Amino acid sequence: MKILVGYKRVVDYNVRIQVKPDGSGVVTDGVKLSANPFDDIALEEALRLRDKGLATEVVVVTMGPADSQAHIRNGLAMGANRAIHVVTDSAIQPLSAARAFLKLVEKEQPGLVLMGKQAIDDDANQTGQMLATLWGRPQATFAGAIAIDGGKAQVTREVDAGLEILDIDLPAVVTVDLRLNEPRFIKLPDIMKAKSKPLETIAYADLGVESADFLETSLFAPPAKRSKGVMVKDVAELVAALKNKGLV
Numbered sequence: 001m002k003i004l005v006g007y008k009r010v011v012d013y014n015v016r017i018q019v020k021p022d023g024s025g026v027v028t029d030g031v032k033l034s035a036n037p038f039d040d041i042a043l044e045e046a047l048r049l050r051d052k053g054l055a056t057e058v059v060v061v062t063m064g065p066a067d068s069q070a071h072i073r074n075g076l077a078m079g080a081n082r083a084i085h086v087v088t089d090s091a092i093q094p095l096s097a098a099r100a101f102l103k104l105v106e107k108e109q110p111g112l113v114l115m116g117k118q119a120i121d122d123d124a125n126q127t128g129q130m131l132a133t134l135w136g137r138p139q140a141t142f143a144g145a146i147a148i149d150g151g152k153a154q155v156t157r158e159v160d161a162g163l164e165i166l167d168i169d170l171p172a173v174v175t176v177d178l179r180l181n182e183p184r185f186i187k188l189p190d191i192m193k194a195k196s197k198p199l200e201t202i203a204y205a206d207l208g209v210e211s212a213d214f215l216e217t218s219l220f221a222p223p224a225k226r227s228k229g230v231m232v233k234d235v236a237e238l239v240a241a242l243k244n245k246g247l248v
Contacts, residue, residue: 001054001055001056001110001111001112001148001170002055002056002057002058002059002108002109002110002111002112003046003049003050003055003057003058003059003110003111003112003113003114004059004061004101004104004105004108004110004112004113004114005039005042005043005046005058005059005060005061005075005080005113005114005115006039006042006061006062006101006113006114006115006116006127006128007035007036007039007042007043007060007061007062007071007072007075007083008035008036008039008062008063008064008116008119008121009033009034009035009036009062009064009068009071010033010034010035010036010119010120010121011026011028011031011032011033011120011121012031012032012033012034013034013037013120014032015031015032017222018222019220019221019222020220023219023220023221024220025217025220026220033071034071034074035071035074035075036116036119036120036121037116037120037178038115038116038117038118038119038120038175038176038177038178039115039116039119040078040116040183041116041176041177041178041180041181041183042114042115042116042175042176043058043060043075043078043079043080043114043183044078044180044181044182044183044184045114045146045176045180045181046058046080046112046114047078047079047080047184048181049112049146049148050079054148055111055112057081057082058079058080058081059080059081059082059083059084059108059110060072060075060076060080060082060083060084061083061084061085061086061101061104062075062083062084062085062086063085063086063088063092063097063100063204064085064086064087064088065087065088065089066087068085068087069085069199069201072085072199073191073194073195073199074186074194076193076194076197076199077186077190077191077193077194078183078184078186078190079184079190080197081197081198082197082198082199082200083197083198083199083200084104084199084200084201084202085199085200085201085202086100086104086202086203086204086207087201087202087203087204088203088204088205090204092204093214093215094122094124094126094127094130095126095130095214096209096211097127098126098127098130098131098134099134099209099210100204100207100209101113101127101131102131102134102135103207103208103209104207105131105135110171111170111171112148112153112170112171112172112174113128113131113171113172113173113174114174114175114176115127115128115131115173115174115175115176116175116176117141117142117143117175117176117177118175125175128141128173128174128175129141129173129175131173132172132173135171135173137171137172137173138168138169138172138173139168139172139173139174139175140153140155140157140166140168140172140173140174140175141157141174141175142157142158142175142176142177143155143156143157143174143175143176143177143180144156144157144158144163144177144179144180145180146174146176146180148170151169151170152167152168152169152170153167153168153170153172153174154166154167155168155174157177158177158179
């Protein structure tokens with residue numbers, strides 16, 4: 001079974017986001033970029049399934065500018081067999097990304113597609129679901145555990161009432177949550193090996209994907225600054241302060 005893994009590049013989660021002065025977006029020049037944390041977890045799960053003998057090949061896919069190759073090499077260093085880089089200088093919205101993934105799915109014929117449940121740059125949580133719909137295959141989202149048995153997958157996911165277990169037929173799309181696993185560290189020998197692994201580049205325009213970028217963000221704004229707290233001497237003063245603010 002072949003596993004296709006979405007592997008998006010985003011601003012590193014440790015970076016404090018700065019909004020551009022004109023509100024047109026966030027500052028990315030000179031900012032550390034890294035793999036979407038949820039996608040790292042998806043890739044780790046694919047590698048573990050391969051290590052168990054349940055998969056034969058793991059292919060990582062990213063969409064982004066030419067300099068994204070350094071990022072996707074990290075996916076190869078983690079252990080992926082090969083990579084596909086869809087080259088585009090434009091930001092790709094979820095539906096366009098899903099349509100591009102569908103073209104790759106039709107070409108690669110994977111038995112399973114793994115993605116992070118969302119990307120931390122837009123928190124859209126849409127691409128996996130849209131891909132499953134366009135592909136006409138089952139989907140399971142927010143996976144906390146995945147078990148493969150023959151042509152079926154059992155996915156355990158967290159819901160408000162506890163745990164929900166889904167049995168789905170393969171091929172399918174599964175989006176993963178943080179509790180699924182802890183990604184492995186990349187070692188120097190693996191980084192060196194990644195340089196010789198196959199990396200295919202495809203121009204986004206060559207996929208023949210219909211553009212679906214219908215959403216336009218009119219303004220980016222930082223969150224309002226928090227006001228300073230007030231020290232109180234005792235509970236009575238605290239209650240009085242809350243009453244003055246109309247909170248009790």
